[in-house]
Ligand SMILES: Nc1ncnc2c1ncn2[C@@H]1O[C@H](COP(=O)(O)OP(=O)(O)OP(=O)(O)O)[C@@H](O)[C@H]1O
């Protein structure tokens with residue numbers, strides 16, 4: 001069974017925090033973007049270039065559904081809430097869904113120079129800000145908890161999540 005699901009905009013730290021939680025809990029990490037890359041046999045940039053965003057979203061829904069049969073910490077991709085079917089899955093699960101919330105300014109600082117996220121290149125700073133505004137209520141609509149990350153390190157964010165989901169890291173001593 002999945003322990004926890006991380007959602008949030010690009011650059012909020014879902015992959016990074018997922019790694020910390022997986023290490024602390026000694027559980028596997030499942031990263032949906034990595035699952036998509038493995039399933040397609042190419043990078044996200046290449047999937048967008050070859051098949052477009054719609055095809056990418058179909059793959060994303062497939063790997064999300066498959067992830068519910070797995071065990072561990074699930075880091076989603078930033079656009080997982082675009083699909084109503086995905087939102088319904090996230091809204092109806094009993095697994096805690098944590099929204100990592102980060103203001104656009106901090107996200108831009110983190111993603112400056114990033115070359116692996118096609119939407120960062122396509123949309124630029126103002127387009128990304130609009131996308132952030134449009135998606136914010138969608139993340140809220142699927143989340144059981146919200147953690148702000150702007151002024152927190154990934155380790156601090158992980159500690160906060162562990163407190164929220166009621167598990168002490170010492171129970172899982174490394
Ligand atoms: N709390 C944090 N403070 C500072 N930098 C961070 C924090 N969390 C993540 N980062 C940095 O931000 C960048 C993006 O992080 P990460 O890849 O984990 O984001 P993501 O939410 O998984 O994005 P995506 O939706 O594209 O998968 C990385 O360089 C990472 O080191």
Ligand SMILES: O=C(O)C1=C[C@@H](O)[C@@H](O)[C@H](O)C1
Nearest residue numbers: 010033044077078079117118
């Ligand atoms: O926010 C998004 O739409 C995306 C986020 C990334 O995690 C990747 O899934 C991809 O770059 C698209």
Ligand SMILES: [Mg+2]
Nearest residue numbers: 014015033076
């Ligand atoms: Mg990620």
